[in-house]
Amino acid sequence: MLANNLKYLRKRAGESQLTVAQTLGIPRTTYSEYEKGNTEPNINLLVRLAEKYNISVDALLKENLVHQDLEILRNKDIRVLAMTVDASGKKNIELVETKAEAGYLAGFSDPEYISELPKIQFPRAPEGNYRAFEIRGESMLPLESGSIVICRYLEQPNEIKYGRTYIVVTHTEGVVYKRLEKIETSDTLLAISDNRAYPPYLILKSEIQELWQYYAHIGFNDVKATYEYMWEEKISDIQSKVQEIYNHSVQSSTDSDLKK
Numbered sequence: 001m002l003a004n005n006l007k008y009l010r011k012r013a014g015e016s017q018l019t020v021a022q023t024l025g026i027p028r029t030t031y032s033e034y035e036k037g038n039t040e041p042n043i044n045l046l047v048r049l050a051e052k053y054n055i056s057v058d059a060l061l062k063e064n065l066v067h068q069d070l071e072i073l074r075n076k077d078i079r080v081l082a083m084t085v086d087a088s089g090k091k092n093i094e095l096v097e098t099k100a101e102a103g104y105l106a107g108f109s110d111p112e113y114i115s116e117l118p119k120i121q122f123p124r125a126p127e128g129n130y131r132a133f134e135i136r137g138e139s140m141l142p143l144e145s146g147s148i149v150i151c152r153y154l155e156q157p158n159e160i161k162y163g164r165t166y167i168v169v170t171h172t173e174g175v176v177y178k179r180l181e182k183i184e185t186s187d188t189l190l191a192i193s194d195n196r197a198y199p200p201y202l203i204l205k206s207e208i209q210e211l212w213q214y215y216a217h218i219g220f221n222d223v224k225a226t227y228e229y230m231w232e233e234k235i236s237d238i239q240s241k242v243q244e245i246y247n248h249s250v251q252s253s254t255d256s257d258l259k260k
Contacts, residue, residue, distance in 0.1 A: 003037035005065045008115075009053045010035075024048060066115050081153060081210070082111040083129050084119070092119045093150065095132040101175045108169065108210060122150055122216065129153040131212055133167050135177045139193035140165070147219045149177055151212030157205050160189070161213070168203060169210035177214075 010020055021031040024045055033039045041049065050057045059065065084092045094117040096104050107113030120132055132150045135143070143149075151167050154160065162182045168191065169175050178191035183202075192200040 001064055002040060002061055003035055005060055005063075006049070007035045008066050009049075009055075013053070020052075023052065066112055081129065082109060082114040084115050086119075091129060093122055093125075093130045093132050094118070095120050095134070095148065096175065097134045098136045105169070105171060105174060105209075120148075125150075125215065126152075130215065131167075133175060133177065133212070139195050139198040140177055141195045143177075143194070143217060144219055147217050149217045150215050152215050154211040154213055157208060157211060159213075160211070165194075165214040167210075167212040167214075168208060169212075170203065170207045171209065172207055173203065 010017065017031050017035070018028045021028040024031065024041075026045070030039075034041055046057050046060065050060050053060075055065070084094065086092055094114060096117065100117070103113070122130070122132075130150055130152055132148050134146065134148050136145050138145060149167060154166075160166070160180055160182075162180060165177065165179045167175060167177050168180070173191075176191065179194060180203075181190040181192060183190050187205050189203045189205060190200050191203050
């Protein structure tokens with residue numbers, strides 16, 4: 001446990017290997033070997049490290065300290081939820097970037113995987129468990145691609161408020177951001193894109209691994225430019241449909257004249 005604990009404690013303190021090495025009065029390369037597990041510090045350095053991080057030597061050597069900063073929720077409908085907390089006990093908001101989605105599908109219930117995700121802060125969020133997801137693509141315009149959606153965890157699917165947007169995690173569709181609607185079949189949800197160019201599809205409740213309700217988002221693009229792009233797309237679509245109607249009308253007139 002020692003190598004992993006040293007790395008974890010240093011990162012939690014926001015320190016570099018050089019800073020810790022200077023505190024101990026040893027070369028950075030020597031300390032680096034401790035974190036790699038290639039060698040171990042002597043008893044004097046172990047005591048000083050334990051004092052530095054305000055833990056016992058026994059805990060430093062034998063306990064997986066990563067798990068001390070994890071909060072794990074379980075329920076019968078949705079699988080394990082692992083959350084991290086900061087040094088003051090406040091829950092972190094982990095960020096799932098687009099490039100990490102494949103790993104998230106495999107590791108969302110793994111406390112150690114969750115502890116490695118980047119963290120962000122968001123002020124004055126109501127009580128609850130939150131996670132942030134980066135979204136890509138144009139299916140949810142005017143929310144632009146690259147936005148970060150901050151969501152609150154739902155423990156039960158029956159907490160869904162229909163017509164609102166959610167991050168839905170399934171092994172079949174992956175991590176998607178959609179507006180959910182109820183249909184006649186109680187075990188199925190309709191996932192709708194705000195961009196109507198993308199057709200809706202069905203999601204079985206039994207396939208849902210995690211469910212997160214939209215709370216807020218962080219955007220990085222010019223909102224005006226996004227709306228202008230949307231209107232250009234709509235106008236182009238209208239023009240295309242008008243042209244199709246016109247072409248059909250002309251073809252019908254031509255066919256009629258030929259019959260005469």
